[in-house]
Amino acid sequence: MKKKLLGALLGITMAAGLLAGCSAPAKDSTGGAQSPSAKARTLSEIKESGTIKIGVFSDKNPFGYVDANGKIQGYDVYFAKRLAKDLLGSEDKVEFVYVEAASRVEYLKSAKVDVILANFTVTDERKEQVDFALPYMKVALGVVSPDDKLIKDAADLKDKTLIVVKGTTAETYFSQNHPEIKLLKFDEYQEAYDALLDGRGDAFSTDNTEVLAWALQNKGFTVGIESIGNTDTIAAAVQKGNTELLEWINEEIKTLGDEQFFHKDFEETLKPVYGDEIDPENLVVEGGQV
Structure with missing residues (x-):
């Protein structure tokens, strides 16, 4: 009887081990866990939801940071609010998601955000993983x-x-x-x-x-x-292959160039910090044209 009980317990233990092995996260070629992947929302789906999720920094003053009153501010945030206003009718329709530098690509791949606006420098390596819109800043x-x-x-x-x-x-x-x-x-x-x-x-x-x-x-x-x-240039980024949303952002940037939007952004968010230390022409990109 003891042998049968021991055998049963051993069988349960082995089965649990097999199940645990099946549920273990997949590994990449370096042995680390692979980043999860999920399909990004289309432009139409974002419009239907009434909210756009944009990843920004919360600790990178003056580009994306939480001020003393607990409000998110900065050059990237100013742009994000305008995207929400022109796409959904109100700048309040943006849901800000705080990201770290190393998590920006992963947040797009896993569809945790629709757009990254976190001082994201365009590089060839990153282009292989995400799609960049036209630049709005140089650095x-x-x-x-x-x-x-x-x-x-x-x-x-x-x-x-x-x-x-x-x-x-x-x-x-x-x-x-x-x-x-x-x-x-x-x-x-x-x-x-x-x-x-x-x-x-x-x-x-x-x-x-x-x-x-x-x-x-x-x-x-x-x-x-x-x-x-x-x-280098700084640009918004979307999940690889999210062409409809990418094209809308590009057209938006071209249109904003006509009103010198990013110079206004500079005056509102960066000028109070830099004073005359930085010439806006050395930083601002209008209409996606460097």
Whole structure:
């Protein structure tokens, strides 16, 4: 009787193990879990729902951030609200979804958002995974560091630690072009800035527009390298193959160019931060034409 009971228990245990194995997440070629995939909503489905889901940053001032009153603000947010207004009749019809730099592609692939508007730099690698709309901004990388130990050239970072955010062009650029520089990587921008303030790294690199804004608001820090690497473009992105939505956004950008919309966006969201430090012509792209 004991043998039969033991056998039954063993059978149940093996079956449970098999079931657990069947439900384990699929692995990619590197052994990591694959990103889930889901079909994105079409333009018609978005209109029928009455809401468009747009992924933005919540901690990247002045492009996408939550202010002291708990409201989402910024250059990308201003644009997102206009998309909702022109598509659905009201800027209140946008549902903001907060994303991290490294999660932007995954949020599109898994259809958690319809559009990403999170300071998304266009790269060839990303083009293979998502579809980019026409650009609305241009940018290069910058490096901010303490005034008393100012980094003025990449060579100054030898034997030092550079802070970057995972999934950004800064991480890619320095990994590929300066492997001799030690990188300290974080998931979120606020974590990266906290690390710089705490002295856990010697400098921080991300888009020059952002580090310039941050340095203006944080005494004792200066952008010693205002431009490094290529000048890139920033664009909205949709799930690969979501052609109808992509074409609508492109036409919207062309139309907005006629009214100099992104210059107005600059005046409302960036000018109060930068003052005269940045010429809008060095950043703003109208009508998708660089």
